[in-house]
Amino acid sequence: MPSDATAAGTTAAGAAAVPEGEARSLVAGHVLEFPGGYTRTTGPVIGRFLTELRDGRIVGVRTAGGRTLVPPLEYDPDTGEAVTGEFAEVGPAGTVESWSWVSEPRPAHPLERPFAWALIRLDGADTALVHAVDAGDARAMRQGLRVRPRWKAARTGHITDIESFVPEVTRIVSPVRTEYRVRPGKALARFLDGVARGVFIGCRCGSCGKVYVPYRLSCPECGVAITEEVEVPDTGTITTFAINNLPDPRAPEVPFVSAYILLDGSDIPMIALVGGVPAHEVRQGMRVRAVWVPEEERTASMSNIKWFAPTGEPDAEL
Amino acid sequence: MGNRCAVIGVGQTHYTTKRRDVSIAGLVREAAARALEDAGLAWKDIDAVVIGKAPDLFEGVMMPEAYLADALGAAGKPMMRVHTAGSVGGSTALVGASLVQGGVHDRVLVVAFEKQSESNATWALSTHLPFSASLVVGAGGYFAPHIREYMRRSGAPEHIGTLVAVKDRLNALKNPYAHLRIPGISRQMVESTPMLWEPIRYLETCPSSDGACAMVLSSEKAVTGTPAWVLGTAMRSEPIFRAGRDTVNPQGGKDCAADVYRQAGITDPRREIDVAEVYVPFSWYEPMWLENLGFAAEGEGWKLTESGATALDGDIPWNASGGVLSSNPIGASGLIRFAEAALQVRGMAGEHQVDGARRALGHAYGGGAQFFAMWMVGSDKP
Ligand SMILES: [Zn+2]
Numbered sequence: 277m278p279s280d281a282t283a284a285g286t287t288a289a290g291a292a293a294v295p296e297g298e299a300r301s302l303v304a305g306h307v308l309e310f311p312g313g314y315t316r317t318t319g320p321v322i323g324r325f326l327t328e329l330r331d332g333r334i335v336g337v338r339t340a341g342g343r344t345l346v347p348p349l350e351y352d353p354d355t356g357e358a359v360t361g362e363f364a365e366v367g368p369a370g371t372v373e374s375w376s377w378v379s380e381p382r383p384a385h386p387l388e389r390p391f392a393w394a395l396i397r398l399d400g401a402d403t404a405l406v407h408a409v410d411a412g413d414a415r416a417m418r419q420g421l422r423v424r425p426r427w428k429a430a431r432t433g434h435i436t437d438i439e440s441f442v443p444e445v446t447r448i449v450s451p452v453r454t455e456y457r458v459r460p461g462k463a464l465a466r467f468l469d470g471v472a473r474g475v476f477i478g479c480r481c482g483s484c485g486k487v488y489v490p491y492r493l494s495c496p497e498c499g500v501a502i503t504e505e506v507e508v509p510d511t512g513t514i515t516t517f518a519i520n521n522l523p524d525p526r527a528p529e530v531p532f533v534s535a536y537i538l539l540d541g542s543d544i545p546m547i548a549l550v551g552g553v554p555a556h557e558v559r560q561g562m563r564v565r566a567v568w569v570p571e572e573e574r575t576a577s578m579s580n581i582k583w584f585a586p587t588g589e590p591d592a593e594l
Numbered sequence: 595m596g597n598r599c600a601v602i603g604v605g606q607t608h609y610t611t612k613r614r615d616v617s618i619a620g621l622v623r624e625a626a627a628r629a630l631e632d633a634g635l636a637w638k639d640i641d642a643v644v645i646g647k648a649p650d651l652f653e654g655v656m657m658p659e660a661y662l663a664d665a666l667g668a669a670g671k672p673m674m675r676v677h678t679a680g681s682v683g684g685s686t687a688l689v690g691a692s693l694v695q696g697g698v699h700d701r702v703l704v705v706a707f708e709k710q711s712e713s714n715a716t717w718a719l720s721t722h723l724p725f726s727a728s729l730v731v732g733a734g735g736y737f738a739p740h741i742r743e744y745m746r747r748s749g750a751p752e753h754i755g756t757l758v759a760v761k762d763r764l765n766a767l768k769n770p771y772a773h774l775r776i777p778g779i780s781r782q783m784v785e786s787t788p789m790l791w792e793p794i795r796y797l798e799t800c801p802s803s804d805g806a807c808a809m810v811l812s813s814e815k816a817v818t819g820t821p822a823w824v825l826g827t828a829m830r831s832e833p834i835f836r837a838g839r840d841t842v843n844p845q846g847g848k849d850c851a852a853d854v855y856r857q858a859g860i861t862d863p864r865r866e867i868d869v870a871e872v873y874v875p876f877s878w879y880e881p882m883w884l885e886n887l888g889f890a891a892e893g894e895g896w897k898l899t900e901s902g903a904t905a906l907d908g909d910i911p912w913n914a915s916g917g918v919l920s921s922n923p924i925g926a927s928g929l930i931r932f933a934e935a936a937l938q939v940r941g942m943a944g945e946h947q948v949d950g951a952r953r954a955l956g957h958a959y960g961g962g963a964q965f966f967a968m969w970m971v972g973s974d975k976p
Contacts, residue, residue: 468725516742
């Protein structure tokens with residue numbers, strides 16, 4: 277028992293003449309290591325297992341009852357009889373039966389990064405083998421996980437000839453990227469011309485009389501071409517809204533209010549950000565005005581509008 | 595409406611957050627093989643395959659129908675893909691049915707799927723083009739204002755959404771395929787979850803699921819096993835940007851329902867329909883669609899929900915399967931509604947069977963509540 281031996285050694289080292297009581301606080305390091313390591317004979321069964329490991333194969337031994345023990349034992353633990361001497365190659369893949377995550381590996385561990393100790397039942401075996409699984413993350417571990425050995429290049433006939441087991445490939449990453457050159461088109465370009473100057477350009481359908489903002493070239497209701505351009509003010513009414521609490525790196529900081537804003541003189545709401553007011557004070561019917569970024573920062577883009585902020589007028593009837 | 599058409603096989607995968615053990619091909623094949631088994635048929639018995647799914651960006655596989663032809667036994671057969679956003683599952687069934695009703699084919703396999711775990715739907719739905727402001731809101735953020743407006747107009751009390759969230763998850767506990775199975779689901783549990791897109795709470799929204807659903811549709815002469823007869827089919831769409839469009843009670847949905855009821859001879863849906871599987875991805879859409887589909891007068895849908903009429907033991911159960919609120923492989927969600935309607939009138943819905951269901955509605959909607967697909971199925975030959 278190494279720990280008992282260490283304790284005994286420490287007591288002996290601290291047995292010098294020191295005042296009573298002080299000895300209890302003494303600490304000394306101590307190493308117990310047989311020089312060069314113990315030499316151990318393997319016997320024919322374990323020896324065969326290790327010899328096969330050195331060749332990159334894993335074998336088990338058959339019992340008289342027909343079970344395959346991996347790693348092999350010299351005697352059948354169920355019956356006490358000798359095993360048959362018949363060896364069978366198993367694996368190399370296997371299934372994790374149980375596991376425990378090592379988040380801070382120790383120097384003697386097979387891997388320097390976090391890993392799992394797992395009971396792995398290799399294909400064709402009736403018993404499970406303990407080994408390390410290099411899974412990267414504890415969330416990747418589960419009962420039933422399929423794993424395969426990762427062999428060391430230089431093998432000596434030792435269980436560590438298998439550096440660790442690794443999960444089978446069940447997933448690939450498939451990058452998809454398409455690059456576009458986007459032009460706004462005639463209608464949107466016209467609208468953005470206005471936005472660049474701080475005005476909203478819309479249009480009126482000659483057939484149904486509805487005013488659309490942003491500017492467009494045809495009426496979605498009537499299907500006719502629209503020719504009449506109109507400028508609408510940058511004030512309007514919040515018809516309805518959502519308070520967004522789900523953070524997204526591409527979105528404004530949460531909570532943010534995305535609202536349907538019906539600009540005065542327009543017949544269709546636009547979806548825009550509401551600011552300058554706490555999210556929970558936004559109301560349906562609230563009157564708002566666009567807050568434009570300073571002129572020198574403007575581009576032909578909707579980002580010219582910082583957000584819509586309350587005007588302070590009484591709420592509109594919906 | 596053309597020739598008679600019947601559902602003779604239904605197959606579903608178990609819906610779950612991540613189906614790590616199968617490829618997309620393996621997923622759709624699993625559902626298709628179960629539908630064939632239900633119909634007592636083999637791949638060779640199928641004349642044509644119709645497949646549906648939501649936007650390609652969800653999995654990043656362009657034209658997945660081409661890749662999936664082998665998995666669906668479509669070699670040498672007509673195969674086509676349908677895409678109408680979230681309503682696509684319903685539209686897929688209707689395109690398949692039209693091939694039978696038109697006398698083109700005797701047996702059509704319809705399949706729809708989504709493997710949401712391959713990417714992120716909110717990302718795929720929010721690919722902001724240049725020149726616009728970046729306001730990433732996803733589907734929940736898009737529909738939340740419509741729900742708020744419904745609450746204002748109808749004066750519905752705040753707990754109605756909670757009631758639907760609980761009811762559909764209780765139903766899901768009876769459906770072995772359902773994704774969200776929450777033992778002990780309660781109003782308190784729902785109300786303790788955070789607001790994601792106010793007024794929508796976490797447990798008032800649908801999950802992200804991997805899954806596939808399939809049906810075998812058959813002409814009258816090719817029927818095997820227990821048929822669910824198609825009594826009516828309808829699709830409608832409307833422009834998302836149209837002045838005066840009512841996003842709370844869309845005209846396209848009303849027109850679609852009127853059309854499918856007319857074909858099926860339904861004049862009073864509340865009384866004449868035994869069970870409905872309706873696309874409710876956010877709990878408040880139950881009262882909203884109760885009105886849109888004519889089960890209640892405008893502004894009154896929430897009262898039906900509150901009365902318990904739409905519960906499994908109510909007089910008009912909605913989403914006995916647990917609905918989209920319990921399983922949401924987006925592209926398949928509409929087809930699941932249609933398939934569950936068929937299972938009900940075939941008497942094969944298992945623990946969530948509505949006793950004596952003879953006429954059922956399947957419904958799907960998509961885009962900005964602008965695409966609608968519906969069918970009525972029945973146990974009696976029309
Ligand atoms: Zn017009």
